[in-house]
Amino acid sequence: MSEPTITTPQLEIARATATEQSLKDLFIDGYRWMLLARTLEDKIASLYHAGKIVGGVYLGRGQEAFSTALGMSLQHGRDIFAPLIRDQSGRLAFGEPLLDATRTYLGSVRGPMRGRDGNIHRGRPAEGIPAMISHLGAMISVVTGMLLGRRFRGIEGQVGAATIGDGGTSTGAFHEGMNTAAIEKLPLVIAAANNQYAYSTPNTSQFACADLADRAIGYGVEPHRVDGVDLYECLRVFSLAVERAREGHGPQLVVGKLLRLSGHGEHDDGSYVSKNLKDSLLGRDCIEVAQQRMINEEWATAVDLKAWEEEAREKVREAVSCAQQEPKPDPFSERWVNLASAWLIEGSSSHA
Amino acid sequence: MSEPTITTPQLEIARATATEQSLKDLFIDGYRWMLLARTLEDKIASLYHAGKIVGGVYLGRGQEAFSTALGMSLQHGRDIFAPLIRDQSGRLAFGEPLLDATRTYLGSVRGPMRGRDGNIHRGRPAEGIPAMISHLGAMISVVTGMLLGRRFRGIEGQVGAATIGDGGTSTGAFHEGMNTAAIEKLPLVIAAANNQYAYSTPNTSQFACADLADRAIGYGVEPHRVDGVDLYECLRVFSLAVERAREGHGPQLVVGKLLRLSGHGEHDDGSYVSKNLKDSLLGRDCIEVAQQRMINEEWATAVDLKAWEEEAREKVREAVSCAQQEPKPDPFSERWVNLASAWLIEGSSSHA
Amino acid sequence: MSITYLEAIREAQALALRSNPAVFLYGQDIADFGGAFKATKNLAAEFPGRVKDAPISEDAMLGVAIGAAIEGMRPIVEIQFADFSSLAFNQIVNQAATHFWRTNVPCPITVRLPSGGTAGSGPFHSQSMEAIYAHYPGLIVLTPATVGDAYSMLLDSIDLDDPVIFCEHKLLYYHLKEPALPDPKNCLPVGKARITRSGKHATIVTYSAMLHESLSAADELLKDGYEIEIVDLRSIKPIDTDTILGSVARTGRLLCVGEAFPWGGVTAEVVARVAAEGFHLLDAPPQRLNAKDTPIPYHPNLWAAHRPTARAIAEVLRGMLRF
Amino acid sequence: MSITYLEAIREAQALALRSNPAVFLYGQDIADFGGAFKATKNLAAEFPGRVKDAPISEDAMLGVAIGAAIEGMRPIVEIQFADFSSLAFNQIVNQAATHFWRTNVPCPITVRLPSGGTAGSGPFHSQSMEAIYAHYPGLIVLTPATVGDAYSMLLDSIDLDDPVIFCEHKLLYYHLKEPALPDPKNCLPVGKARITRSGKHATIVTYSAMLHESLSAADELLKDGYEIEIVDLRSIKPIDTDTILGSVARTGRLLCVGEAFPWGGVTAEVVARVAAEGFHLLDAPPQRLNAKDTPIPYHPNLWAAHRPTARAIAEVLRGMLRF
Numbered sequence A, B: 001m002s003e004p005t006i007t008t009p010q011l012e013i014a015r016a017t018a019t020e021q022s023l024k025d026l027f028i029d030g031y032r033w034m035l036l037a038r039t040l041e042d043k044i045a046s047l048y049h050a051g052k053i054v055g056g057v058y059l060g061r062g063q064e065a066f067s068t069a070l071g072m073s074l075q076h077g078r079d080i081f082a083p084l085i086r087d088q089s090g091r092l093a094f095g096e097p098l099l100d101a102t103r104t105y106l107g108s109v110r111g112p113m114r115g116r117d118g119n120i121h122r123g124r125p126a127e128g129i130p131a132m133i134s135h136l137g138a139m140i141s142v143v144t145g146m147l148l149g150r151r152f153r154g155i156e157g158q159v160g161a162a163t164i165g166d167g168g169t170s171t172g173a174f175h176e177g178m179n180t181a182a183i184e185k186l187p188l189v190i191a192a193a194n195n196q197y198a199y200s201t202p203n204t205s206q207f208a209c210a211d212l213a214d215r216a217i218g219y220g221v222e223p224h225r226v227d228g229v230d231l232y233e234c235l236r237v238f239s240l241a242v243e244r245a246r247e248g249h250g251p252q253l254v255v256g257k258l259l260r261l262s263g264h265g266e267h268d269d270g271s272y273v274s275k276n277l278k279d280s281l282l283g284r285d286c287i288e289v290a291q292q293r294m295i296n297e298e299w300a301t302a303v304d305l306k307a308w309e310e311e312a313r314e315k316v317r318e319a320v321s322c323a324q325q326e327p328k329p330d331p332f333s334e335r336w337v338n339l340a341s342a343w344l345i346e347g348s349s350s351h352a
Numbered sequence C, D: 001m002s003i004t005y006l007e008a009i010r011e012a013q014a015l016a017l018r019s020n021p022a023v024f025l026y027g028q029d030i031a032d033f034g035g036a037f038k039a040t041k042n043l044a045a046e047f048p049g050r051v052k053d054a055p056i057s058e059d060a061m062l063g064v065a066i067g068a069a070i071e072g073m074r075p076i077v078e079i080q081f082a083d084f085s086s087l088a089f090n091q092i093v094n095q096a097a098t099h100f101w102r103t104n105v106p107c108p109i110t111v112r113l114p115s116g117g118t119a120g121s122g123p124f125h126s127q128s129m130e131a132i133y134a135h136y137p138g139l140i141v142l143t144p145a146t147v148g149d150a151y152s153m154l155l156d157s158i159d160l161d162d163p164v165i166f167c168e169h170k171l172l173y174y175h176l177k178e179p180a181l182p183d184p185k186n187c188l189p190v191g192k193a194r195i196t197r198s199g200k201h202a203t204i205v206t207y208s209a210m211l212h213e214s215l216s217a218a219d220e221l222l223k224d225g226y227e228i229e230i231v232d233l234r235s236i237k238p239i240d241t242d243t244i245l246g247s248v249a250r251t252g253r254l255l256c257v258g259e260a261f262p263w264g265g266v267t268a269e270v271v272a273r274v275a276a277e278g279f280h281l282l283d284a285p286p287q288r289l290n291a292k293d294t295p296i297p298y299h300p301n302l303w304a305a306h307r308p309t310a311r312a313i314a315e316v317l318r319g320m321l322r323f
C-alpha cells in the first residue's frame, strides 16, 4: 500500500525562506492526509451503522486540518505524538499505518492492541505513539515523562505532542501535566482543539475565561492561537510551535478554534450543537476550505481532486478488506498474561 | 475570656469614605489578632519541643498579616473561611475560639474534633469553618460547593474563602476547584500565600510563571497582588476582593508574597531557606512591620504594645491551662461510630 | 407497560427532585442532554436549575457535592462511567467518607457509578469498583440487581445521611424490565440481602449483573436435580452476614460470584466471613468466582471469557456438588 | 554497627542509582532535603540530577514516571505519605497497571508508599493502601516487614519490569534495626512468603508492622505453652498461597492479621483462599483481625485501640486455641 510521499514535516513553512513550491507541496500532502482520514472515518461510520464495528466510534470530522498539521509538524521515528479520539488524520500524517486503524475497528487480532483494547486507544509507544487511556488529560504527564526520560538518556531536540479537547482542559491532569512540563522546560506541544463542545457540554459550562490560550501565561508556557479550520494557518502555527519547543523554549500551548462536525460519537446525532455555530466561520468544513484554497491558488485542478478522492477510497477499501479477513482474538489462545514478569502471575485457578 | 472587641470586618477601609479613625481601629484589631496568634504559636512550639503536643505542629509565623486580613474581611456567622496550616491568626480573626486550638493541640476530648482528628485539621463546618483534610487543594471545591449549596437555598451575598500555598497551586484540585467556581461565578476568594517554599521546595521547582496571580486570567477570575508582610495592604486588598466577590463579580484570586519565618513544621529547622530571601523585603516580620506603622502613625505607644503583649500572653496561658486540665479521649467511651445512619454499622465483631 | 432498570433510576431521581427541595443532580452532560445513558432524560426541563452540567473535573465535582451536602443539600452526582471515579477517589474516600466521623456534620451525597462490563467497552468503561469503596470506613456501597431495587435503593440512598456509592450495572440498563415500580414502603431496607431463589443443595451469594448469570446457572442445575439457593447481596457495605449464614446453614455449600477483579473484593469478604462465622455450617470448601486477573478486554470474544458467565458458574457448582 | 529499616531503603536506592543508569528518583522534597523521612538523604549530592524534586502534583508525578519508564528509565517515585497516592490513583491503576497488557511495552516503575499508622498522625497520614492496589491486575504489591526485606525487596522492585507498589511502614523506619544488610543474592525472591517463626498450634499470617505485634503475641502465648507459627507474607500481590497452606497444614488453625480497614483487604483474601483451597486442613474457623472500621484516629489513646496490637492478637489466639 503506498501512502502519500511526504511523511516528515517541512518546518520551512514558518520561515522566511519558504518557497511557494515547498509550501504548495506541504499543503497538498496535508490535504491528502485529511482526505484519507475523512474517507476512512466515513467508511468506519457506515460500518458502525451497519453493526460491523466492535465498540464505539468517535470521529474527527471537522478537525482534520488541525490534527493533520500537528502530525505533519512532527517527525515519525524521532518525535512523540499522543493522539486522542479526534486525531485519525494526525495519526496518519504522523505515520501510523492505516491498517492499525482498520484492524482495531474491525476486531482483528493483528491490530496493535490485539483485541485487548480498542479503536481510539490504539498506540505504539515504542514508536512514539503512546496508547491513550480514556481518562482525559492523563496523557499529558505521560508525554512529559517520555521527554524527561529522553533527556535523562541524553537525547535532546525531540519534541512530544499531546492533544486535548476544550473539555479535557478542565481536568486536574491537564493542569498538573502542563505545569510539570513547564517547570522542567521540556519540548512539549499541547494541541488543544476547542471544538466548542465536550460531548454535549458547551464552552460556557466548561470554563469562564475568554480564550483557552489565556491559560498559557499562568504556566510560563508560550501561547498560540489558530483558526483550526484552515490547514494553511494550522501548518504555519504548528510548525512554529514545534520549532519553538525543539529549540528549547519549553512547552507550547496551541489552541485551535473549530467545530466538531458530527456527534460526539456515532451513537449521538449532536442535535444540541447550536445552529449559530454551525452557520458561523467555525462551522466550515476544513476539507472544503482546503480544496477551495488549492483551486484558488491553482495548486490543483478538479481532476486532481477527483483522483485523490479515488486514491483515498482505494486505500481505505484495501485496508478494510485486509482487516476483515483477519482472525479475531480467541480467548483460548489469548495468554491472559498481565505482567512482564510472567513468573509472578498467580497460577492458582481456584481464586480466579 | 474576653477577645479583642471587633470581630466583624469593616469593609469601609477600601472605600473612599474610610476615616482615619476606622482605619486605625481596624489595623489595631488586626495587630492584636496577629499578636495573639503569634503568642499562641510560640507557646505551642515550646510545648511541642517539650514533648507535650499530640501530633505535629505547623506554624503561621510570618504569615499573620495575610491570614488575619482575610479573616477580618469575612463575617463570622455569615461567610465561610476554610483555613490551612498557616492560618492560626486568620482563624482567630474570623472568630474561631482560642480554646479550639489549645484543646486540639493538647489532646483534650472537648476539642471540636474530639481526638478523632488533630490540630490544624480542626474545623466547625456548621459554623462556616470547614475542617481541612491534608490533601492540598481539596478544600477549594468544597467551599465552592458550600457556596453553591447556599445559592440553591436562596442565600446570596455570602462569601467563601479558601487558603492555599504556593505548593498547593500545583494540585489538580486547585485547578478544578477554581475553574468550577468561575463557571458558576460563585463568591469565592482564594487566598494564595506564596511563602516561597512548599516544605523545602522553592518556587522554581513548583511553577514556571512569573507570578501566580497570572493564573487568574486563564480562569476568568479577578487577580489581586499584595505585599503579604504589610497588614495595611493586606486589609486593603482582601476587603476589596471580598467586596468584589460579594457583589457578584465571581471568584477572586489574591496572591500574597511573603516568607515562612520558621521551618515547615516544628520538626524542621528550615535551614534550606535562602539567606537572600531572609534578608529581602519578603523576610520582614509582619508583626514588627505592623508595630512600626502604629508607632510611626502614633496609633499606639510602646506602653500599649507591652499591654497588648501581656494581654495575649494571659489569654494563651488561660486557654492552655484550661485545655491541659481536660480529659483525654478514652477508647472505651469512644463510640467508634463512623456513620450518621448508625443502624447500618455492622455489629459483627468477628471481622472487626 | 413495563419499566427498565434505567428508567427506574430516572424515576427515582425525578421523585426525589419532586419531593425534596434539597436534592439536585450534578454530572457531565446530564442537563439538557439527559446523560450519556439518558438516566436524567427530561429532568432538567422538569426541574429547571436543579440538574446541572459539570465540567470534566471529577475531583471538583465531588468536592462541590460534599460542600453542598455540608450546607444541607442532597446532591446526586453522576460519574459518566464508574471508571472515571478514580479521579474523584480522594474526595470520596478522604473527604466524604471521613466527614461525619471527624466533624459530626453529615455528608449526605449519592454518587451514581454506571458500572460493570458490556461488550466492546474495554478496560476503561467496564470496571466494577464497589470493593474499592467498600474498603473505606464511612461509605455505604449499594449494588442493585433488579429494577425494583434500582428504584427503591436509589431513593433510600438519597434519604440516608451518609455518602452512598451507588453502583448501577450498565448491562442491566436497557434490557432488564419489570411490569411496574414497587412502592418504596414495601421494599427491603438498605443493608438487607434478598433470597432471590430458594434451594437446598448450595448457596450462591452474588450481586448486580452476576445475579442474572447465577439465576441462569441455577436453571441449568435444576435440570440435574439440584436446587440452588441464591442470595442477592443488594448492599455490599454493609453486608448482611446473617442472611448469608442462614442460607449456608440450609445448604452447606457456598459459591460467591462477582464480576470484579479476583484479588480481594466482595467474594473474598463474603467467603472470609462465612469461613470465620459459619465454619461449622459448611459441608464443602466455600468457593469464589470472579473475573480474570487482567484488565477488562475490549474485544467481545475476550470479554465473554474474562467475566463469569452462567456456564462457568454452573461448572463450578457441579464441581462443588460432587464434593 | 547497625542499620535501620529506613537506612536499608536509602541504601537500596543508592545501590540502584550506582549500578543502573536508568534509575532516577522523583518525589516531593527528596532532592537536597532528602525527603520528609530522609529516605533519600545525601543521594541528590551523590547522584547529581538523578534525584528530582517534584511539584505537589501526584497525578503528574506518576504520569511522568510512567512516561519515563516507557522510554526505558526505571523511576522510583516517593509519595510523601501513602495517603496522598489517592491523587495518583488513576495513573497507577489505569495507566501503569494496564500498560504492559495493552501495549506489550513494560512499565517498570517503583512507587514507594510510606504507609501505616504512627501515634498522632491521624486519618490522612496513617493509611495502609496495599489492598486497594492489589485489587488491580498488573501491579505487584510488596510489604516488607524487616530491614533485610526492605533492602532486598526494594532492589527487586527496581529490577522488575512491572509497576511495583512498595509499601514501607513508617513505624518501622527508625526503630527497626539489624546488624547488617543481607546480600541480595541470598534473599527470598519476590512472591515468596517467609516462615518467621515456626510453631505447631496455630498459624498467624501477617505482614508489615503487624509481623512485630504478632511476634510479641506469640511470645506471650509461649508462656501458656502454645507454639505459634508466623508467616510473613512479604508480598501481598502475588500472595504465596502454598507457604500459607503448608503452615496451616501443620497447625490446623489460621489467624490473619492486618493493619488496614476491616472490609476486604489482605486478611479477607488470605482467609478466603485458605477456606477454598485448604478447607480440610482447618481444625477451627479461620479468623481475621484488622483495624476498626473508622478512619484512623489522631489521638494516641484512640489510635492504640484502633489498630491490632499484640495483646488483641493474643486474645483472639487464646479464643481460637480453646476451640
Ligand SMILES: Cc1ncc(C[n+]2csc(CCOP(=O)(O)OP(=O)(O)O)c2C)c(N)n1
Pocket: A085, A086, A134, A135, A136, A164, A165, A166, A167, A168, A169, A171, A195, A197, A198, A199, A260, A264, C028, C056, C058, C080, C084, C087
Ligand atoms: C476524566 C474523564 N471524564 C469523563 C470522560 C468521558 N468523556 C469522554 S469524551 C468526553 C468529552 C470530551 O470533550 P473534549 O475534551 O472537549 O473533547 P472532544 O470530544 O470535544 O474532542 C467525556 C466527558 C473521560 N473520558 N474522562
Ligand SMILES: Cc1ncc(C[n+]2csc(CCOP(=O)(O)OP(=O)(O)O)c2C)c(N)n1
Pocket: B085, B086, B134, B135, B136, B164, B165, B166, B167, B168, B169, B171, B195, B197, B198, B199, B260, B264, D028, D056, D058, D080, D084, D087
Ligand atoms: C496533595 C498533597 N501532597 C503532599 C502533601 C504533603 N505536604 C504537606 S504541606 C506540603 C507543602 C505545602 O506547601 P505550600 O502549599 O506552599 O504551603 P506552605 O506549607 O508553604 O504554607 C506538602 C508537600 C499534602 N499535604 N497534600
Ligand SMILES: [Mg+2]
Pocket: A165, A166, A167, A193, A194, A195, A196, A197, A198, A199
Ligand atoms: Mg470539545
Ligand SMILES: [Mg+2]
Pocket: B165, B166, B167, B193, B194, B195, B196, B197, B198, B199
Ligand atoms: Mg509555601
